[in-house]
Structures are given as structure tokens and as C-alpha cells.
Amino acid sequence: MTVLDHRHHTAVPGWMPGATAPRTDPAPLLPDAAPVRVLGTPALEKQDPALLRELYRRLVVGRRYNQQATTLTKQGRLAVYPASTGQEACQIAAALALGERDWLFPSYRDTLAVVSRGVDPLEALTLLRGNAHTGYDPRATRTAPLCTPLATQAPHAVGLAHAARLGGDPVVALAMLGDGGTSEGDFHEALNFAAVLQAPVVFLVQNNGYAISVPLSAQSAAPTLAHKAVGYGMPGRLVDGNDAPAVHGVLAEAVERARTGGGPTLVEALTYRVEAHTNADDATRYRTEPEVAAWREHDPILLMERSLRGLGVLDDALVRESADEAEALAARMRAEFHAEPELDPMSLFTHVFAEPTQQLREQAAQLSAELAAEAEVQQ
């Protein structure tokens, strides 16, 4: 199967003289101006109660995970933690919208999505603990490393999805970005490649209002970030990022479209970073307490609780169960992070190349000798 044939018509009749109509009608690409919402709307009643319970449980556990990780930074057990507190609905929905063979391409803030994808919480935090870079095997759960250089993971998602499609493998890749990340050239190039190649990718922008201290108003003048999809000829969707079933629904639909040959989708989820950028950041320098308070009112767990109680999907048993699971996870994190990690200095040289070069062998020998000398002194 040649999947790229459609691109290779020679002439470009769509814009030749006398035929300058748009190549695609832009109107269906325009995202709705109002974000998709499920909680508190009649649409909620049509949702699968099992999914709603699952989302709730994971939100509660995820929140506890974020809190515990932040606490660990205060205790010096993690080097740094960029919490997704307040953004848990996006994190969990992103993981749940994908099938097992799909790939997730997270940014540095998406540890919770990584954990929700099945990566061991301890391994997911290795990077932020500081004992190794990526602590998990990306192939095992089809989860790319947490990506720090902004938006650079977006073209990776496109390439992987494209490669899978070439091989007839029905894999979808989902790339997670922040609002700030949309300003980078790599975001643009990735969306353009995805649309031209019709690659099965979903781009999820968690618009949490800030790139560290810079508010969205200084980041973009677009009507919404979802409107950026228009310029690539792909559908854009705007969703309330704190409404877990809504995020899940929009992402699941986009994943399905991608899987069935419908090409990429850009999803903007409106949410808020309730904590500072990381534990090292001082958010009071650039935003006000009333703003944060307003968003706490729109908290994803709170929204779920309110709506699901009314619907009878959430009962005390689930609340207790979820809280217990959350506490168990937190306890495990505390226990495991209080042990000192095992470190092998010689690991510095093992994975630079498939085989260490002669130069690296010499350097390894040097370090090894130094360590031996140190050990001698210490005896």
C-alpha cells in the first residue's frame, strides 16, 4: 500500500487561474467558540457510568500524586516537580483516550499522564528525582520520555504516527503541549507535517493560562488556540479542560478520527495551573490570589463531585475507595523516595553510543581510577 499517493498529483488545479476556490472549506474546520462541556449539562446523562467512575477515581488518585510529589520536593527527595494540580482532568483523559498500542508524547508537566498510562510512579519520577534521565522503558508502555525542550516532542509524535501508518499499523500518537509551547516553531512544523501527511496524531494543548509567568494575552492574539488548526487544514476543538468527561470525549473522538484515516486534530483544553510553575517558582509575582481562587472553584474534582452526586454515579463507597487508593499511592511514594537511589557513576558512559568509543573507554577508565582512589582514601 502506498499511503502517500494522494500528494503526488503534479498540477495544482485548486488554485490555477479560474479555479481559485479554497482547497478545503474552512468552515467545518473552525472550532466552536464555546468550549465543549459535559458536566452539568444534559449530555452527562448519556455518559457511560463506568467511565465516569473511572475518571473520578483517577482524578482523586492523580491529585494526591501531584500533592505528594510536590511535598517530596520540599523534603529534598525530588530535584524539581512541575505539578499538574488543577490539570488532572487533561492528564487522565489523555492517557485514557489512547489504546494500549498507541503512543503518548508528554511534556515535562505530564508525569501524571505518564503514570496514568501505566508507568510505575517511581520510574516516572526518576528524571525529576535526579538519579537518571528517563526512568522508564518508553517502548514498554509506548510512552515517550518526558520532554523538556518545548514543543520538540510534537514532530516526534508525527513521525511515529506516520511510520506506523506506512506500516499499516493502526497506531495513534497523542502529543501534549502547553499554551506557551504553541509559540515555538516546532509546534507549527509538526502541525503542518501532520496535516500534509495526514498522520494519525492528536495534539492536546493544555492552555493553563500561563507559560511560567507570561499570560496567554502576551503569548497569542488568536481567537482561541484551537483556531490555529485552520491554518493547517485540520479540525480544531475547544474543550473545558477541567471537565474530565468532556476532555475524554473530545480526545476519544479525535483519536478515533486519526485511527480511521481522518488525519490529525488540534485540541485546546482550557484549564489552570493551580500551583506555581514548579516548586522553584514564585507565582505571586505574576498572578493574583482572586484569580487562583476563581479557578479553585472550577476544580476538576469538585466539578465531577457536584455533577456525579446529582446523577447518582458517585457514592460514598467510591469516594472512600478512591481516597484509600490515593493514600496508598502516596504512602508508597514516601517509602520509596526515602530510600537513597542506587547510583552507578560508570553508567555515565554506557549509553552514549551502542558501543563506547575508544575515547569513552579511556574516560571511563579515568573515572574508575578516580573512584578507586577516593574509595581508598575513605578507608
Next chain:
Amino acid sequence: MTVLDHRHHTAVPGWMPGATAPRTDPAPLLPDAAPVRVLGTPALEKQDPALLRELYRRLVVGRRYNQQATTLTKQGRLAVYPASTGQEACQIAAALALGERDWLFPSYRDTLAVVSRGVDPLEALTLLRGNAHTGYDPRATRTAPLCTPLATQAPHAVGLAHAARLGGDPVVALAMLGDGGTSEGDFHEALNFAAVLQAPVVFLVQNNGYAISVPLSAQSAAPTLAHKAVGYGMPGRLVDGNDAPAVHGVLAEAVERARTGGGPTLVEALTYRVEAHTNADDATRYRTEPEVAAWREHDPILLMERSLRGLGVLDDALVRESADEAEALAARMRAEFHAEPELDPMSLFTHVFAEPTQQLREQAAQLSAELAAEAEVQQ
């Protein structure tokens, strides 16, 4: 005057809970699906005849300029020439739409726009002749150097326009790009900066259907390239790039909007590169003769002639006058390019830094000694 105050509202109420309507209504930003046309429409009658005659004359001279430069490559007098043959309407309109104090930021294909801006034809071709990089003083005519790394000149235009605006100086910058250039990250970043800063910039994309051999269909899946404006929150305009008064009108309007504080505009001009990419290219490898022939029928000069004859604006005198001016220019080019350029090897060292470093002085001394030794041998 603080011009950037608008960006510094702290909260971002436009998308806070309960207020998630678009920050700007996207509808007025959507470009018309059909390109703006003037020639052959009733709108032509409202045009200033003097402008129409000026456009015609410059098109004819410009075409001859393109032809002569291409001929000079065949004679080995120019290292390379990327002709804008067929795109002269865009070249001339871009230059004419700007005022004297405005700045033009051309790409490597826009030598004709540079000449139309008032740069001496010989100086404009220095780069392509190969005796120096930029042959003209950019400050003298407010014309940036011809830019080869694609789309990199776009943020320069934004920066210059922004700086002028900060100084209360009513300068507009116009950046010229190709369809291929819109895929580069720098294009995206420049448009975003322009929109966020509300900088007085106009981006003119000459969509000539190809980036060297790559057709637009493999470059973008957008409805039109003008639709990319939507994602930045700026107006996008689509225009028939071979209709000189139409291009001029759309650009003039965009320049005026920019100058009066209305911010940036993205203009897509539909045109065609009638010659190969450069004299070094073989266009038969990637496009068909019928396609080229169809576009020759839609030639900017032909379109002008047909329409202006009917209107009585074009008479034999103007045709003769224009042809004479064109021939005079061509003759001058031939004469000047047949002389060997004066070359000073020591110029290699003069403009690396404001003052040559000690190392450069030593290297200059070395070259100087080598040249002296060579001269001795030759005697």
C-alpha cells in the same frame, strides 16, 4: 508613550470559567475564499489611471530585467539568478505599496522588488554576481539584504516595525516570502510576535505553486495560505498575484492598516514561477508544459494589456515608452556586467567586526603576504 500596555492586564478573563467566548471573533479574520481581482472587473474603472500606467510601465521594465538577468547567468556574468518572471506584479506592487521611510524585507527571489524600491540594478545583483554579499546600503533605501535562509527575514521585519512603533515613528515593514517559506518555524514565530505586539508589518506570501520542485499540495493542507492568519488573530487576504492593481490595492490597504495602529496582515498572492527555480534548476522534472502554458495565458503583463487597452488607459505611446525604458535598462545591465568587477581580497577582513581582532589582523597579514608573493611570481 507606552505602547505595550494592553498586554499587561494580569488576569486573563477572556477564558476564565464562565467566560470562554473567543477573545476575538474569528469570522472577520477569515479571508475571502475567492481571491481579490481588479483587472477585468468593474472595480478597474475606479482605479487611478496614473497608477495603472505606472504599474504597466514597471511590469514591462521588470520583465525585461528578469530576462536580462537570466541571460547574464547563461553568459557566466551572474553566478545564479532566481527569476521572478511571471511574478512581476507582486514584485512591483510590494515596492509601490510602501512609502519612502518604510522598510522592505525581501527574500532571495525578490531582486526586482529591491530594484523597484530604488536600489541600483547593478548593486541589487552584486550578491548574485558573486563579488560581494549585499551590494547596496540597506539604510539608503530602507531595503534589507536579499535573504536566503528561508523565512528568517520575517522576524526581522517584525522587530524593525516594533522598534519604529516604540519610537512613535510611523514606519511599516513589509516582508516577502514564498509558499515554501510558510512551512518554516520562523514564519510562525514572526506572525505570532507581530500579532501579539501589534507590530506594523505586512507579510506577503507569493504563492507560486512550488518550493523548488515541491508543489503546494505537499507543502500545506490549509484551505489557503491566507487562512493561516486566523491562528494568529490577524486578518488574512487572498489576492490574484498576477493582477497588479489588485495586489497593489490589497497591500496598500494592509500597509495603511498597519500604519494606523491596526496591526499586521497576512497576504497570499496566487502567482506562478514561469521560469525554473533558478538557472541551475530543471523544471521539467517536476511540472508539465501544459501547466506552464496555462499560466502564461494568465501572465501579469498580458492581463494588464488586455484590460487597460479596453479602458483606454494603455496607448501605443506608453507601450513604446515602456519598451524603450526596458531596453535601455537591459543595455545598461549588459554593459556594466561585461566589465570585470573590482575585487579587493583584503575586504575579507574589514567587516567581520567593527575593529578587526588581533587574530584577524594576523590573518590579513598572511593573506597580504601571499598576494605579494603571487604578484612577484607573476612579474
Next chain:
Amino acid sequence: MSTATPTRTATMAQALNAALRDALREDPAVHVLGEDVGALGGVFRITDGLTAEFGPDRCLDTPLAEAGILGTAIGMAMYGLRPVVEMQFDAFAYPALEQLFSHVAKMRNRTAGKLPLPITVRIPYGGGIGGVEHHSDASEAYYAATPGLHVVTPATVADAYGLLRASIASDDPVVFLEPKRLYWGKAAFDPAAQVEPIGKAVLRRAGTSAVLITYGPSLPVCLDAAEAAAAEGWDLAVLDLRTLVPFDDETVCRVVRSLGRAVVVHEASGFGGTGAEIAARVTERCFHHLAAPVLRVTGFDIPYPPPMLEHHHLPGVDRILDAVARLQWEDRG
């Protein structure tokens, strides 16, 4: 004019802040731009308070796009301004490398001097601060290998002020590399006396046995090493280059010739690093004065390690002393 009272005590971060503040005050053409340089004052607080004092027109929070930032700065410089760009971390300057290499470094040359670009690109560089991956690169080799750029890197509080002022005042583009791990070290400095010329190395410690040639983050390590070496009977000189481009051949060669033994120390990887240039040019120029080859003590040729292992990568006192010991003392001198 200066914000700093003569001879006060300050951290390097504060000295850099004072330099920016004084430059903004003295020259209306100076403009600061970058990510988070406004209300936040930058992630390292180098631009703290500048937007409050000078307004967003002079100290601008940009969108998050480094090529866009530097490209915009180029246009501003073309108009006649004197932009000072902040890159947030070393590895995050990489998206801007095309603008840096193809335009910033070349514009003056491309236009026969008509469009000089007096841009200062401030880049916090190097490790030792416990940063996770991509936060500790030392990439001075890329900049030093690019003709048309000046490359400056202070190692003291006073130089941070003086060299930043000089860089901003320079009509040439300067890549100004700030050693992150020295940001919080305190020392006395007198801004009034401290506009340092670019391109002058300085002897931080005199010595008679051999010289450690270094710059930026490795200076304190070299001074410690010299201290420790004294106990072992070596009297080491320590030379702080301060500027990689233009290189101060005169001072460096004078010291090397007088001592005959030299070790170059930097924390960036060794292969293709700036230490190679230093060793090569010193050897070319001082060959017959050398009692031993110029040795290099550098980071290993590996991607920067995770925080808990970084101390194994970074040149420390012991590794420097090992190199000094290999300077063939038995042979001659």
C-alpha cells in the same frame, strides 16, 4: 548614574541586574527582551524590577519562541536599538542558532558594515546547580567556532557587571555566557570602576610552577585546585580568560612562556571543546617554551548527566591535580 553605591557587596545575579539597569538608564537604545523577563524578573531574577522601572516597552516579556526573540532583536537592532536578549537556559538557545549563525554573526559582514547588530545575547550556561536534563549544557564551543560573534564569560561579580556593560556597549554582537552556578556567589564590587574591556584575560593568581587556564564556572574550581596544589608543592598560577573571542593571545602566551606548563580547564565536554583551541594555539605559539604538552581537564564526552551524577562529570580539584601531576615534572624544570 550607577544604581550601585561604590564598592558594595553583591551576588553575581545582582551585579548583572545592576548592569542591565544602568545600561537601560544611560542609553535609551538599550532594550531587554526574553521569556519571563518582565513581572517575574527572569527565572534567575537577573531582570528583576526592570519592567517595573522602565516599563514593558523597554523590558519585554516575549512569546515563547527563541528564534522569534532573536529574529525580532535583529530587526530592532537594524532600526538602531541595542537589544539585550535573555535565553532562559543554555539548551533553549538552540532554536535560535540559525538566526545567530546566519544573521547575527554575519549581518555586518554581509552588508559591508552598513548594518551592524549591537545585540547582546545573555545565556545562563553550565551545570552544577542540580538541574535536570537540558538545563546544564555548556555550549560555548558552538559560539566560539562562529566567526562574527564575540564570546564573553565572566567568572567574578565585578566582571559580571563590567563585562556586561562592555558587551551591551559593543557595536558587535556578543554572546554573553553567564555561569549559572556562580549566580549566587557574593563579592564586593564597585560598578563605577568596573567597565572591563572585552578581550583581556587576567591573572587571578600568580604562580611559578604551571598555569591553569580557565574561564567562567571553572574559575573557582581552579583557584581551589591551586590552593590544594600548594600543599603538594606546586605553585600554580590561575588565568581567567574572561573572553573567548577575541582571544587574548598576548596575555596567555606571556604566562605560558614564563612557566612552560599549562592545563586548560573547562566543564564542557573535551572533544571539540574550547579547550582544544586554547591548547592548540598555545602550543603553536609557545612550543619551545613548553616542558610538557598543554593538558586539558574537561567534562567527559557524554550528554550532561543527571543531577545526582553531575559531580562525576564536572572537573574537580582532584582531576585538575591529576593533570598537573602529569605535566612531566621529572623530565625538565
Next chain:
Amino acid sequence: MSTATPTRTATMAQALNAALRDALREDPAVHVLGEDVGALGGVFRITDGLTAEFGPDRCLDTPLAEAGILGTAIGMAMYGLRPVVEMQFDAFAYPALEQLFSHVAKMRNRTAGKLPLPITVRIPYGGGIGGVEHHSDASEAYYAATPGLHVVTPATVADAYGLLRASIASDDPVVFLEPKRLYWGKAAFDPAAQVEPIGKAVLRRAGTSAVLITYGPSLPVCLDAAEAAAAEGWDLAVLDLRTLVPFDDETVCRVVRSLGRAVVVHEASGFGGTGAEIAARVTERCFHHLAAPVLRVTGFDIPYPPPMLEHHHLPGVDRILDAVARLQWEDRG
């Protein structure tokens, strides 16, 4: 399996084309992508006919965005493919440097070997072809200074085939630098015999007086210089490095030790160039065998000049002989 009949005559461009073709035939994981690599066959025709033979799925015309191209290749490699990326000219690889430095060079390391990236990045480099600005950069110093990348550069038709095959087959990322000005030189080559291991330098000419250490575009110049030197009584050896990373210390040091005199020649600017590393490491390892400092003959420390002046910048025979003359023949040997 090979498309080329044994021992035929071909240009370097044709040999590279044959290498790509054979790799595409033999391994379905190999995919070519880049600007204009399809119908046009690339601006240098290195990919000529590949899309016709293998279809657009295997040889893909991408949108015009180098970071996007390399980033997409990374994703393809993560899936298990073996992408070969073409950058159109040296300076047009700069937009992709962040992807190259922060991901391609580091991914294996970042994932403890779990995500190796067997990507080959082909970059036509260097000058001497009359190209206008931005078309003649030689930026191997950037790549060589980046741990995690292999850097390979052939100088002969046979090596072009053999080293490209080896690079594509390598499980590590390779920056494959093609000397543009040698694209059209013809020579005999036998593809069947020519899969060269990466990392081995080769002596192109034996000699007894001194050795010229070089690579890529400067090899023919050095061979010419050796020829000319013979008339002046010097019998020069010429060593072709072929691979900058990993560096063949063993071969290089063996030759230098046996001759005691060496000149490094490359066309990239000297300051911070690869020649510095070569000179520095050779000196460290062979110091007591050296009768003279290792000298460097390189391009000047200037932006690449316009075509009509480039011959003044590029190291030529005379400049090499001048350096050879400065190898202190009076002193010793």
C-alpha cells in the same frame, strides 16, 4: 543486491545515490526524507530516481522545515525505521540544530539505551562551488563538539558509497558530511568491496618528512600539496580521517609519532574548528615525538566569502606548503 556492477567508474554523487538505492533495497526500514528528494532527485541529484523506484512512502518530499524534517525522522526512528535525512545545504541544517543536539544526540542516553535513533543526517558541506552566501558553510565543528553524534565525511568516491552504507547501518545517529565540491569527481569503485567501518582513518599517501592530516573537501588539495612539496624536497604523507567522531587516535598517533611533524588542513574557519581538537589531542599524545608544533591550515575566521573571493579563503597548495616550511626543519630532524 547491489545496483552497481563491480568496479565501475562513478562520480561521488552517483556513488552516494547507489548507496541510498542499495540501502533502500536491502532494508525495508530505510526511509529517505527531505526537501526536493522526490521528483527532482535533490538539488545535487543524490536521490535521483529513488521515488520512482521505491515510491513516495520510501523517499519523501517533505514540507520545507528542517526542524520538522529531523523531528519527524526521530519519531520514525522511535517506531523502528532507519531514516536518512537530507539537508539541502549546510547552513540550512541550522534550523534543525535543537532537534539534533537535544534529541538525536541524546535520546539513547536519555533512555538508557531503550530508544536508540539510527538516523543518518546527510549534509552537503563546504565551499568551492561558487555558491552565494549561506551555501558554503563548513560547520563540522558544531557536530563534532556534540557528544552522542558520529561525524563522518568521505573524501573519495569509494568512501562515499562505503561510509554512507555503514552510516545507514549504524545503530547510532550519524551526521554524514558530503563535500559538495567533490560531488562531480569521478573514480572507480567497487560497491561490493566497499562497506567501510566508521572510525578508521586511512593513509592516502605515504611519506617520510611530515604528515598532512585532513578530511573531506581538503583531501585532494593536500594530495596536490604533497605532489608540489616533492619538488621542494619534502616527502609528505597524507592522512584522510574519514571519521571525525569517533576519532582514530591510534592511526593518527602512529603516523605522527613516526614522522614528528604534522599539519592539519581543513577549510572551515580555524578558531574553534576541528583542527584545534586534532592538534590538541595529537600534541597531548605525541608530545615527545614532535619536532615542531602541529600547525593548522584552515579557512580564515570570517564569514564565508562571496564566490569570487572564496579561493582566497580556502586553504590551497601554497598555504599548505608555507605551513610545512614552518615545521622548524632547522631545529631538529
